[in-house]
Amino acid sequence: MNTSVTMDKIVSLCKRRGFVFPGSEIYGGLANTWDYGPYGVELINNIKKTWWKTFIQEREDMVGVDAAILMNPRVWEASGHVGSFTDPLMDCKKCHERVRGDKLLESKIGVEDVVKLSLKQISELVHTHKIPCPKCGACDFTEARSFNLMFRTYQGVVEDSAAMVYMRPETAQGIFVNFKNVQQTTRKKLPFGIGQIGKAFRNEITPGNFTFRTREFEQMEIEYFVKEAEWKPLYDGWRESMNNFFVQTLGFKKDKMRWRQHDDNELSHYSKETWDVEYEFPFGWGELWGIAYRTDYDLKQHTKFSGEKLEYLDPETNEKLVPHCIEPTFGVTRTALVALLDAYEEEEVSPATDVKPADVRIVMHFKPSIAPIKAAILPLMKKEPLAGKARELFAQLKKNFMVEYDESGSIGKRYRRHDELGTPFCITIDFDTVEKDDCVTIRDRDTMKQERIKLSEVKEYMQRAIET
Ligand SMILES: [Zn+2]
Structure with missing residues (x-):
């Protein structure tokens, strides 16, 4: 695999x-x-x-x-973009594919030398090297011409050149x-x-x-x-x-x-x-x-x-x-x-056996500070009093962090979804939370290790993890 x-x-x-x-x-x-x-x-x-x-x-x-x-179009004259922000454009005469003449030549004569070529030289070299069209394979291009890369649009109600402006x-x-x-x-x-x-x-x-x-x-x-x-x-x-x-x-x-x-x-x-x-x-x-x-x-x-x-x-x-x-x-x-x-990993959680394929999880190891969602708040089951307690924690954390409340599907499936979203922590509310110890289970995305911590300490726990 x-x-x-x-x-x-x-x-x-x-x-x-x-x-x-x-x-x-x-x-x-x-x-x-x-x-x-x-x-x-x-x-x-x-x-x-x-x-x-x-x-x-x-x-x-x-x-x-x-x-x-x-911006005022004069800006782009001063910066040189009007005069020289161009690529050498060539069209395939057979399939009309548009290509950059310099890119066609890179494999033949090297990137360093291509940048020194004039439009005329590019056209000649593409012909002498018989470089084929990347789409249809024909060797029949138009001459290279210079194509300015700036987008144009019109400011005001009249489409004349006086009102023409560039998108920067x-x-x-x-x-x-x-x-x-x-x-x-x-x-x-x-x-x-x-x-x-x-x-x-x-x-x-x-x-x-x-x-x-x-x-x-x-x-x-x-x-x-x-x-x-x-x-x-x-x-x-x-x-x-x-x-x-x-x-x-x-x-x-x-x-x-x-x-x-x-x-x-x-x-x-x-x-x-x-x-x-x-x-x-x-x-x-x-x-x-x-x-x-x-x-x-x-x-x-x-x-x-x-x-x-x-x-x-x-x-x-x-x-x-x-x-x-x-x-x-x-x-x-x-x-x-x-x-x-950079964050992407496919990790084999358990190897393949005779009866079933390997269990592979996809996990995005974003640094917590850039992860889209910092924590998922998950009631173990979609019923009271678990859901209520979980919503309470969600409402509280939401003031400080981007968090998500998620109650549908098995807990395993919810973990895997948040692994793919790169959520650093999954916080589960179970019956012990409500009936016994006021603690939650925090699952770490990268190690999948779970630890039990006091509800009152969750905010500080996350703050620490996100800042480092
Ligand atoms: Zn073609």
Whole structure:
């Protein structure tokens, strides 16, 4: 039996248990869209809350913003997205499949060399290498043309180009354009940073792998402003913080993570050093987070395009300077996918015998702080006085924790359901609770060990477990 995690197993569990549903499902869906269900939204919110607390609220040098998704189109001229945020698009003449020309060539000439090619070179190489269409196998493509990945929409009632606006392809620019507003209202001194959580949109030619590459996604981004001379130690400090966030704060498996540095060909023209945090997905290593040193490029570009001087007045030297910028960026959507993959385990509870197959439980080992449900309150049977007592405890815990009351089905089935939801504790109310000792049985998700504790101590018990 293969017990390792696969994308199919995660997709199926997400649908079965209410983490993630296919988007617009009753209408036959909409390609590459996913809706987070009751447990998925809790997981995602916990990840965002944890990030905000760690990187904004607990630090003295950080503040937050929440900028609009629709921005003045000039922003995207300044940032370079209008001119160069493109992929080389090719169409199969036979089946009309749309593909990225550079992706077709990666297996032939290597990722590092593909990024240097012009559109003309890509077209020629796809023809000379006789690369087949991944869908129908024909070797007959159109010439590569440049395809801008930004979504467009129209603001106002007239659909003319004057009212055309883009859906932001990254949250970063909403931070840069507010640099002056934020610095002046908070009176922050360098080095300091601005963080933001929000949705962004990219019209990817080839999205896929469940929620790994979606056209609509959410980011948690930081722009950290520094004096040029001080960038390197601060940059390394941020890498350390990202490491800690992965291993300690979110509790992901350390051996599933690696750092990969971008080489000169991959670097954006303004970036001096970029690293990716990669995760070992079932389909291979893939980008999870990244950190770039963007120099003073962005603030200078916005100064040039807007006419507004985005400078900083050094209170010690009275000198005006344009801060340099370090950008740690985290995908919310990908972090949630990693949380699901990383937590998944199939565990053999009892081996197969001649008469019955092995008993295997699926358990999601989320760190309690990000688990969607912190505890399930289960009366042993669906009758009084057990149900009443259980509801009483539920009402009490609900004020502090996300908990669920569950009375239907056998206790074993209810345990298994909460194992798949990753609920750290199942709290059972039985006849002894009511008649004898005022104690409950707490079952631990990971060890399946049960212990009996006083009803009055349950809240403190959970508090301790969730905080560590
Ligand atoms: Zn084809």
